[in-house]
Amino acid sequence: MLLRLLLLLCLFFLPQASSLTEQVEATLPGDVPDTCPVTKPYQTSLFVPPSPYPAKASPGMFWFGTDRLWTSLKENPIWKLGRAAPNDPTLREKLFYWRQGYSVDTEPQPTLTVTGRRLDSPAQPLLADKASNGWVNRNQPFIVTAVNFPTVGCWEVTARYTADDLTFVVWISK
Numbered sequence: 001m002l003l004r005l006l007l008l009l010c011l012f013f014l015p016q017a018s019s020l021t022e023q024v025e026a027t028l029p030g031d032v033p034d035t036c037p038v039t040k041p042y043q044t045s046l047f048v049p050p051s052p053y054p055a056k057a058s059p060g061m062f063w064f065g066t067d068r069l070w071t072s073l074k075e076n077p078i079w080k081l082g083r084a085a086p087n088d089p090t091l092r093e094k095l096f097y098w099r100q101g102y103s104v105d106t107e108p109q110p111t112l113t114v115t116g117r118r119l120d121s122p123a124q125p126l127l128a129d130k131a132s133n134g135w136v137n138r139n140q141p142f143i144v145t146a147v148n149f150p151t152v153g154c155w156e157v158t159a160r161y162t163a164d165d166l167t168f169v170v171w172i173s174k
Helices: 002-027
Strands: 061-066 069-074 078-080 083-085 088-098 113-118 132-135 141-149 153-161 164-173
Touching: 061 164, 069 153, 069 164, 088 153, 113 141, 141 153
Parallel strands: 078 164
Antiparallel strands: 061 069, 069 088, 083 088, 088 141, 113 153, 132 141, 153 164
């Protein structure tokens, strides 16, 4: 009896799971090479930040990480970036991070560091600004930094805060 029930449950949920996978894959752009393992929404279990942070990320974004360190990533893994400045050849993006227990009051200058390397070709590493802080309201502080990618391509980005790392992969485009 239990075996039949499990079989029925599998038959019920299997089509929905493959349908969700097809929907996610259909929404991703096709111009990312298969050799670039971009971090896609819903590729692992969905992370939900602890209270008082919102359970859902902003529209077009998804939460990625753990309560020790998380960020919001664009659902589209192709980041179309502009120049940092008219005479600067790098491509710039701001990154926001959160951590359960982080406090602007006790750590006004966060010790977050961000590094990055191009996976599909040799390139200079990305450059990251010194991290700063901010908050939506006093009980939802975040850490912010800006990074400059020296070239387009497949990039692995790693943030480190104390002993916790968070790594994701994106495709950088102009």
